[in-house]
Amino acid sequence: MSRTLPNIIITGTPGVGKTSHCELLAERTGLKHLSVNDVVKSKECHEGWDEEYQSWIVDEDKLLDAIEDEVKQGGCIIDWHACDLFPKSWIDLVVVLRVESSVLYDRLSERKYPELKLQENLDSEIMEVLLQEARDSYDEEIVVELQSNNAEQMDENRPRHIVNFITGNANKLGEVKAILEPAIQVENQALDLLEIQGTLQEVTLDKCRRAADLVQGPVLVEDTCLCFNALKGLPGPYIKWFMKDLGHEGLNNLLAAYEDKSAQAVCTFGYSAGPGHEPILFQGITDGKIVPARGPPHFGWDAIFEYEGQTYAEMDKTEKNKISHRAKALAKLQEWFSKEMTA
Numbered sequence: 001m002s003r004t005l006p007n008i009i010i011t012g013t014p015g016v017g018k019t020s021h022c023e024l025l026a027e028r029t030g031l032k033h034l035s036v037n038d039v040v041k042s043k044e045c046h047e048g049w050d051e052e053y054q055s056w057i058v059d060e061d062k063l064l065d066a067i068e069d070e071v072k073q074g075g076c077i078i079d080w081h082a083c084d085l086f087p088k089s090w091i092d093l094v095v096v097l098r099v100e101s102s103v104l105y106d107r108l109s110e111r112k113y114p115e116l117k118l119q120e121n122l123d124s125e126i127m128e129v130l131l132q133e134a135r136d137s138y139d140e141e142i143v144v145e146l147q148s149n150n151a152e153q154m155d156e157n158r159p160r161h162i163v164n165f166i167t168g169n170a171n172k173l174g175e176v177k178a179i180l181e182p183a184i185q186v187e188n189q190a191l192d193l194l195e196i197q198g199t200l201q202e203v204t205l206d207k208c209r210r211a212a213d214l215v216q217g218p219v220l221v222e223d224t225c226l227c228f229n230a231l232k233g234l235p236g237p238y239i240k241w242f243m244k245d246l247g248h249e250g251l252n253n254l255l256a257a258y259e260d261k262s263a264q265a266v267c268t269f270g271y272s273a274g275p276g277h278e279p280i281l282f283q284g285i286t287d288g289k290i291v292p293a294r295g296p297p298h299f300g301w302d303a304i305f306e307y308e309g310q311t312y313a314e315m316d317k318t319e320k321n322k323i324s325h326r327a328k329a330l331a332k333l334q335e336w337f338s339k340e341m342t343a
């Protein structure tokens with residue numbers, strides 16, 4: 001039987017944080033946490049209780065029989081302080097958690113480990129016994145060593161998406177990072193992408209395909225439009241050139257003959273999994289109106305786009321990032337990514 005979901009072993013000396021990592025990973029990925037400890041107890045895969053070590057003497061054959069069907073279906077996160085007993089063909093990734101000995105000493109003392117057991121586990125961690133066992137039993141490409149001394153390191157180890165946001169606009173990049181991180185890590189390549197003429201969708205679709213071909217990998221791109229309702233949506237995707245040539249005042253003058261100053265800020269993100277993968281679009285729209293410039297002129301047309309009494313430029317960054325066209329589009333993107341993660 002071939003599995004469609006991976007099996008992952010989270011291993012390491014007792015006290016390194018296997019169970020916390022497994023629970024976090026299970027929650028974030030939808031894979032199931034298979035606690036070998038629980039199986040040993042509930043299915044009696046042991047030859048009794050060792051008084052000196054205060055632990056079950058595991059019958060490995062019984063244990064493998066007990067979990068075989070479940071593991072062969074895939075999607076298991078195996079939580080156990082040994083890894084060499086599982087057949088190579090069952091396993092796709094082996095994570096060995098590591099801690100410094102002083103941290104391990106404190107954790108095991110707190111668990112009231114008997115002195116002998118505590119000392120043996122400390123030695124085992126110092127001698128990298130589990131890491132060696134993992135490297136001896138599995139191909140080196142699937143063995144990963146992660147540090148697990150504190151909450152920050154645990155957080156570093158969490159599963160997450162990374163996107164490569166292709167943009168030459170530092171302000172955009174700043175906003176995208178502020179909104180997506182730390183849930184999604186944002187990398188950046190500043191490439192100058194040719195932009196075609198067309199509808200908002202067409203511009204982003206083409207930009208996204210082009211970017212994926214250029215970097216030969218997964219990419220995120222974005223195109224921003226500013227659409228004046230009185231002008232039936234213009235300048236739209238051509239706002240950049242209007243901004244450059246006319247400036248804030250010129251853009252206001254465009255609407256001088258019209259009563260209707262309303263405008264839509266439209267942000268369209270395109271994500272492609274790589275060359276040949278059709279981009280997926282995420283669009284966000286914020287309604288506002290065009291006003292004479294107020295606030296710092298640092299980012300494009302922020303100073304002339306008013307939303308509920310304030311221009312984007314007058315708002316705190318965090319405030320803009322709650323209601324902006326970009327934030328709305330990114331909320332859709334995040335929802336899609338979190339579904340992907342658990343699919």
Ligand SMILES: O=c1nc[nH]c2c1ncn2[C@H]1C[C@H](O)[C@@H](COP(=O)(O)OP(=O)(O)OP(=O)(O)O)O1
Pocket residue numbers: 166167168169172191193195222223224225239240241243299300301302312326
């Ligand atoms: O939230 C915004 N607030 C104010 N102005 C903004 C905003 N977002 C984009 N803008 C400006 C930048 C550019 O003048 C035009 C969009 O053109 P657009 O092609 O999407 O941006 P770009 O060429 O600077 O960067 P990219 O390398 O991602 O194509 O509107």
Ligand SMILES: [Mg+2]
Pocket residue numbers: 195240
């Ligand atoms: Mg551009």
